[in-house]
Amino acid sequence: MSLDAMLAAHDETALEAVANKGLVRRAQKDVSKGVLDVLERAEDRAVLSVETQTVELTSDGPKRASCTCPANTVCRHIIGAMLFLRDSSLADGEQANSNFATNERTVGAASDQPAIVRAELSALPPEAVSKFAGADLQKALEFAAQHQGATITDQGATSIVRFSDELGTVTFIAGQGLQGAISKGPKSKTRLLVAAAALLLRRAEGVALPELEEASGISSSTASIQLDTAYLNDVLIGLENALTAVMSGTPELAEETLFDLAISARAQAAPRLSSELRRLTKSAHLAREHHIDFSPEAYLQASANTYALVNALIKSPGDNRLTGVLRRNYQPREDLTLMMLGAYMWKAESGARGLTVLGYSSSTREWYSTTNARAAGADPTFTP
DSSP states (O other): OOHHHHHHHOOHHHHHHHSOHHHHHHHHHHHHHTOEEEEEEOSSEEEEEETTEEEEEETTOGGGOEESSSOSSOOHHHHHHHHHHHHTSOHHHHHHHHTOOOEEEETTOOOSSOOHHHHHHHTSOHHHHHHHHGGGHHHHHHHHHHTTTOEEEEETTEEEEEOTTOSOEEEEETTTTTTTOEEESOGGGHHHHHHHHHHHHHHHTTOOOHHHHHHHHHHHHGGGOOOOHHHHHHHHHHHHHHHHHHHTTOHHHHHHHHHHHHHHHHHTTOHHHHHHHHHHHHHHHHHHTTOTTOOHHHHHHHHHHHHHHHHHHHHOTTOHHHHOOSOOOOOOOOOOOOEEEEEEEEEOTTSOEEEEEEEEETTTTEEEEEEEEEOTTSSTTOOO
């Protein structure tokens, strides 16, 4: 990939994934002030001066760029250099970038627009994903199996995988492959999240992933596992440590701890606890990002509620009102032809809610109903 192609792939969406909106805006102001100048320019490399700093860019992307400023991550000088070079690129490069399609869909749904990133990742040999995941491959398979409700958004030269419970997002950028993917989640889980997102994206494009199907079976079979008191005690300790970390100004440690506990809670057949832990993980992430939506009081209250839930589970580990319910067993029967005549939404005092659909069979002259329900706490975005 040439330097021009790399720059064309990094539109505002990609740059915001690499850094953040605020940093991109500051870099745009630097460009508008005219404080950038090109010192060297080649097909796969460029050196620029940005104010008093020197930036070196290559076709490998911003993560491998260098700047003389003291920042140890992608800084505004690097972003500004990319904006400056991209805006001064040849017209055909700009036209190629403008031709990228924008489309959002759920994993597994069909798309009527071509997506460059999805085509690139789908063309990778299976061993490429396995090699990238390394020791995290099995965890990535299980994580992907648990998050098949993730959405893929194709925007410009990027494809963004958003996991259904908001534990993180992964942005793939055209031409950057797996190594150049941007993960918004616990830093130590970057390889796991990127590998899981790649598996989901490839599966959405029809790439056969037998390992993923096996992982799905592993995930669903754990629904019969009873909660373990030792595990619940570990959760209590984790909640205490996470609270201390958030309140003492080291939320990245809390995010790591809560992320692991949230995944474990799902494996332990406790969807309600898993939901609460995911909510806390998201809150810890907001604290790490110094986001305006983070509230220490709300985090303390949510931690207290989760702590109380865990203590209740220790006393009554088999109570479905505390664990929540992922699925119900049923007895299959012969096919029926039904006239669907009505439906109604409902909500229980416990916070569970659902939709019940009513049907009538003219052959048996009987009424039938089917319900799609969510237990209280099973949806991280739902507040009873």
